[in-house]
Amino acid sequence: MLAMKSPVLKCATLALFTLTLLSGCAPEVGSEKWCKQMEDKPKGDWTANEAADYAKHCVFK
Structure with a gap:
């Protein structure tokens, strides 16, 4: 498994994970x-x- 040593990689992974979670909740x-x-x-x-x-x-249902 890839070790996440870079803080940039950690932030990018967290951002991607957050966006994935939020996009699943959109009506x-x-x-x-x-x-x-x-x-x-x-x-x-x-x-x-x-x-x-x-x-x-x-509006125009």
Whole structure:
């Protein structure tokens, strides 16, 4: 097994592990939970894709 001696490698591994855990918890696009989450998120932080998906799935059902 690869020994993680480098602090950079340790941080990168931890970041990847954290992102993997968080991505598994995201609600499905278009679900009630996702629409509510988007309503709570500041509009300035939305991506173009999120705005389009919100309009498609939450506004024009």
